[in-house]
Every structure is written in structure tokens, then in C-alpha cells.
Amino acid sequence: MSLNSDTDSVFSHDIFSTCFHHVTIKMQGNADYFITSGDKIRFFFEKGVFDDKGEFIVPKQRSLNKVGHxxxxYEPLYKKVTHSPRIQGIAKKLGLVHPVILQSMFIFKQPGIGGEVTAHQDATFLYTEPLGRVMGLWIALEDATVNNGCLWFIPGSHNSGISRRMVRTPPGTFPLTDFIGQEQAHDDEKFVLAPVKKGGVVLIHGEVVHRSAENTSEDSRHVYTFHIMESQDTRWSPDNWLQPTEELPFPPLYTK
Known part of the structure; x- marks a missing residue:
């Protein structure tokens, strides 16, 4: 992945955890590095890739959890894919009038150490009023199987709203984010497996409950994913961790 002058390519030992029970500095590494990454390209490592001295204990090329957001x-290839006629066509078929792009990520799901993503709803982190205006597009760059950590969903769960939100805390407070509301317990037997072949696209409703397991296989599960929001008659919460900036307002999906 090449980096141009508009990216923030500073590497640090920032570990990204996908356990959403609580947010601490141990989970996000430098919390400021995470919360200010919405208009930058930054790098987040898997847990367990460094020893006590901060030295790699796995090959560097297998150390990253994700790149975002x-x-x-800023990256021409991903910009082209995100605004491609096929993606725009999907949005138009769904009746989206003024969709904007909120964030994007390359998720590695490294072989042997790719972390679990616990059950969650994207609207917990990307909250709008009204709800139902956010959708994730999840593009499989490799086969996503039960062995390497494909997605699992609870069918119909998008009809039940959300039980909690992650919000920014007041300036000068640590941690920089907190949860309001109660985490909901989910019956494992309700989850349905959703394997996807390389090149497949999964559309993820902002309120559907989904998760993925650890990757204990020898195969990676690379994904490019991004979220869009129907901006017409929608209020983006100022309490969300992710905020548009002067440098990068949420860009429109439709381009000429």
C-alpha cells in the first residue's frame, strides 16, 4: 500500500481490539491516535504481536489488524473502488438519494492470530437520527470461510433498534469514549454463518447484529470495507467518535 502526502503514515504500537465490552487505552493503544483517525490513514496492530520490550514476535507483514479510516x-485504488459504478449502482437500487462515505478500512484477519470481532451493531458506533441510515459494504478480497473468520449474523435483528451507544466523553476526560445503555446478550444459536467467495460483497444494515470468530487457520481473510450514510433528512450525532473535519467532510458517494 503506497502512501501519498495527504496520509498520516506514522507507525506506533497502537493495538486495536475488537472486543466492545469497554474501551480502554489497552484496547485502542493511544486513544487519541484512534479518535483522530477519521480523516487520516493510520495503522493498528493485532494483539500479541509485540513482546514486553515492544519488539515484534511475529513477521511484520502479519502484524497489522487494520488500516483506517x-x-x-486518499488512496487512489480504494477511492476508485468506493466510487465505482457497481457500488453507486447498488446504492441507487436501494433508493439512496444523497449517500455520503463515513469511513473505510482494510481489515487483515491475519492467519493464526486474526482477532475475534464480538457481536455488535454498527449503529452503536455510527449513530444517526433517525436510525436505519447507515450501511456497511464489506468486500471480500479473499475467500471468507468458517475456518478463517467469516461473518455471522442474527437474521431479523435489524428490526429491534440498538441497546447502547458509544459516545465521546467531555473534553479533558479519559477514556475519550464511553458507552451509554446496556450491552445486550445474544443467543449463539441464532447466528447464521455467511461465508463469501473472493470478490463477493456483503451489505450490512447498521442495526443488524453480527460478529466474526478468531482466525486460527493458516489462511488470511483480507477485506476492504466502508460505511455509507443516507444524508438526506438525517442527523449525524455530534457524540459519535467519528466526525467530519474541515480537511475531510464526509464525501458524497455519487460522482460524475
Whole structure:
């Protein structure tokens, strides 16, 4: 992945955890590095890739959890894919009038150590009024199987709203984000497996409950994913961790 002058390519030992029970500095590494990444390209490592001295204990090329959150704005390849006629066509078929791009990520799901993503709803983190205006597009760059950590969903769960939100805390407070509301317990037997072949696209409703398991296989599960929002008659919460900036307002999906 090449980086141009508009990206923030500073590497640090920032570990990204996909366990959503609580947010601490141990989970997000430098919390400021995470919360200010919405208009930048930044790098987040898997847990367990460093020893006590901060040295790699796995090959560097297998150390990253993800890259985010503005690939769609600064990397030509991902910008092209995000605004491609096929993606725009999907949005138009769904009746989206003024969709904008919120964030984008390359998720590695490294072989042997790719972390679990616990059950969650995207609207917990990307909250709108009214709800139902956010959708994830999840593009499989490799086969996503039960062995390497494909997605699982609870069918119909998008009809039940959300039980909690992650919000920014007041300035000068740590941690920089907190949860309001109660985490909901989910019956494992309700989850349905959703394997996807390389090149397949999964559309993820902002309120559907989904998760993925650890990757204990020898195969990676690379994904490019991004979220869009129907901006017409929609209020983006100022309490969300992710905020548009002067440098990068949420760009429109439709381009000429």
C-alpha cells in the first residue's frame, strides 16, 4: 500500500481490539491516535504481536489488524473502488438519494492470530437520527470461510433498534469514549454463518447484529470495507467518535 502526502503514515504500537465490552487505552493503544483517525490513514496492530520490550514476535507483514479510516479519500485504488459504478449502482437500487462515505478500512484477519470481532451493531458506533441510515459494504478480497473468520449474523435483528451507544466523553476526560445503555446478550444459536467467495460483497444494515470468530487457520481473510450514510433528512450525532473535519467532510458517494 503506497502512501501519498495527504496520509498520516506514522507507525506506533497502537493495538486495536475488537472486543466492545469497554474501551480502554489497552484496547485502542493511544486513544487519541484512534479518535483522530477519521480523516487520516493510520495503522493498528493485532494483539500479541509485540513482546514486553515492544519488539515484534511475529513477521511484520502479519502484524497489522487494520488500516483506517480514510482510505476512500486518499488512496487512489480504494477511492476508485468506493466510487465505482457497481457500488453507486447498488446504492441507487436501494433508493439512496444523497449517500455520503463515513469511513473505510482494510481489515487483515491475519492467519493464526486474526482477532475475534464480538457481536455488535454498527449503529452503536455510527449513530444517526433517525436510525436505519447507515450501511456497511464489506468486500471480500479473499475467500471468507468458517475456518478463517467469516461473518455471522442474527437474521431479523435489524428490526429491534440498538441497546447502547458509544459516545465521546467531555473534553479533558479519559477514556475519550464511553458507552451509554446496556450491552445486550445474544443467543449463539441464532447466528447464521455467511461465508463469501473472493470478490463477493456483503451489505450490512447498521442495526443488524453480527460478529466474526478468531482466525486460527493458516489462511488470511483480507477485506476492504466502508460505511455509507443516507444524508438526506438525517442527523449525524455530534457524540459519535467519528466526525467530519474541515480537511475531510464526509464525501458524497455519487460522482460524475
Amino acid at each position: 480514510a482510505l476512500h479519500a
